[in-house]
Amino acid sequence: MQLYHHPLCPHSRFVRLILAEYGIEAELIEERACERRREFLLLDPAGRTPVLVDDDGTVVPGAGVIAEYLDETKGAVAGAARLMPRGVRERVETRRLTEWFNGKFFDEVTNWLVTEKVYKRFASAENGGAPDMDVVRVARANIRYHMRYVGYLSGARNWLAGASLTYADFAAAAHISCADYLGDAPWDEDETAKHWYQRIKSRPAFRPLLADRAAGTIPGPCYADLDF
Amino acid sequence: MQLYHHPLCPHSRFVRLILAEYGIEAELIEERACERRREFLLLDPAGRTPVLVDDDGTVVPGAGVIAEYLDETKGAVAGAARLMPRGVRERVETRRLTEWFNGKFFDEVTNWLVTEKVYKRFASAENGGAPDMDVVRVARANIRYHMRYVGYLSGARNWLAGASLTYADFAAAAHISCADYLGDAPWDEDETAKHWYQRIKSRPAFRPLLADRAAGTIPGPCYADLDF
Known part of the structure; x- marks a missing residue:
């Protein structure tokens, strides 16, 4: 598989975490979507990262579409480690929260930052x-x-969407890791949110992200620290 | 079922079209999401229409989550009329285009209008x-x-995502109907886009939308006309 991504694109990070959890190795191709490269637009006319190209040439664009695709093609063999629950209500809650982070959190925080x-x-x-520091300040307030919502959810449940680890946790972690x-x-x-992040950050799937460096940037002081 | 909606919320219209295609009657409850009514926020903390409440009390918020829920709970009995195709690639294409209209078209057009x-x-x-007419003009340019993309897709295929009618057609039609x-x-x-819209607008599922009136607004002259 190939994944067109950017190291600080939160939606790309979400997909990288899922692939790593499922033990799927993908070739990472760095794409600056804003450059609107012709070959990239031919893969996906929306021109946004991430875009997954499967071994058989199937092109799967966008975090939400990729998550459903991976569940349908690889989820069943993951057994208990499947990141989309089987129960109807649990699926609703997983998708609601995945969309919360990939949509609302992105619009209010990560897109600006x-x-x-x-x-x-x-x-x-x-x-x-x-x-524009005015924009950055709004994102920092939002x-x-x-964070309090993550704390509330992870305090009331084992993981964000319920008893087991799901896409919702990786969506939240992907966006928070960019911030x-x-x-x-x-x-x-929020101390409870911090404990939840410590748990997910310690997973082997997170390691490649913690080693990431985007050109011209230096990560925050506790970014790669598991005991921040 | 109950559907919290607004007559000119394109995501609500998308869900109303799907329910009508599947022959499911739902009680429509008009919600002005911007008023942030407490009882509505308790149903869905994101506070956006649409929100579906199923007969058994399951709360399903958001157009994308509702579409997947309806496919999983009602799609199988729809047989050939199922709006999410069975093939993996066809599902990717349906979800890509549904997200195109519910996400990109909304951000660039319907949200502004x-x-x-x-x-x-x-x-x-x-x-x-x-x-703000400057904003309206940008939406009208976008x-x-x-429209040309709809024309391109419906010219190359029978319906937007392929040979059969899918969620993608209803997402596009819902947003275009608001405009x-x-x-x-x-x-x-684009003449081809217009022909596609004539075909979908003639479906019985579309009739309730064509009778819609939002308080304080009058629809455009050809809005309810099937031969515009």
């Missing part, structure tokens, strides 16, 4: 430049209530 | 007021390339 602090560095002169890389994860906000 | 022309009418004094209601669907842009 990554665009301002990372993508602007290699954007065209017209769209690039220094980060992430606090999401953490950029030094914008407020670990003083 | 409906917020400016409808939701602002009943918003608080702080957020309400006359439509919808044109989406059409507001008089912002450019029917001069």
Whole structure:
């Protein structure tokens, strides 16, 4: 498999975590979606990372579509480690929370942080430049209530969507890990959320992400630290 | 079933079309999500329409989650009329295009049009007021390339995602119908897209939408006309 991704694209990180949990090795191809490379747009006209290309040439674009595809093609063999639960209500809750992080958290937090602090560095002169700190401050305010929601959920349940680890945990962790890389994860906000993140961050699937470095950036001081 | 919706929320229309295609009657409860009503937020903390409540009390929030839920609980009995294809690649294409309209088209077109022309009418004094016509003009420019994409897809295939009618067609039709209601669907842009829309608009599932009126608005002149 090949995965077109960017090291600080949270949706790409979500897919990388799933692949690692399922023990699937994929060739990572770094893509700067904002450059709108012709060959990339031919793979996916929406022109957004991540895009997965399976061994048989099937092109699967977008975090949500990839998650459903991987569940349908690889989930059954994962047995108890399957990241999409079998029960109807549990599936609703897993999809609701996965969409919460890949949609709402992205719109309110990670899209702002990554665009301002990372993508602007290699954007065209017209769209690039220094980060707009007003935008960054809004994202930093917004992430606090999401942290409390993660704390509330992981305090009431074993993992975010229920008793077992699901896509919801990896969606949340993918987005929070981007904020953490950029030094914008407020670990003083919610102790329960921090404990949940420590648990998921310690999983072997997380290691490649902790070694990630995006060109021109340095991760926050506790980014790769398992005991932050 | 109960469906919390708004008459001009395109994601609600998407779900109403699916329910009607499957012959499922649901009680419609009009919700103004921007009012952030406490009972509604308890159903879905994201506070967005649509939210489906099934007969057994299962709460299913969000267009994408509802579509998967309905496929898993009602799709199998629909047989050949099932709106999510069985083949893996066909499922990828259906989900890709459903997400294209519910995500990208919404971000670039319907969110702007409906917020400016409808939701602002009943918003608080702080957020309400006359439509910002600069925003409306951007949405009207953006919808044109989406119309050409619909024309391209429906010219190359029978329906948008392939040989059979799928969720992708209803996602596209739901969003375009909102723009059409507001008089912002450019029917001069692409003849093939117009023919596709005529076909889907003629389906019985579409009738309740064509009778819709949102408070304080009048639909465009050809909105309910099947031969526009």
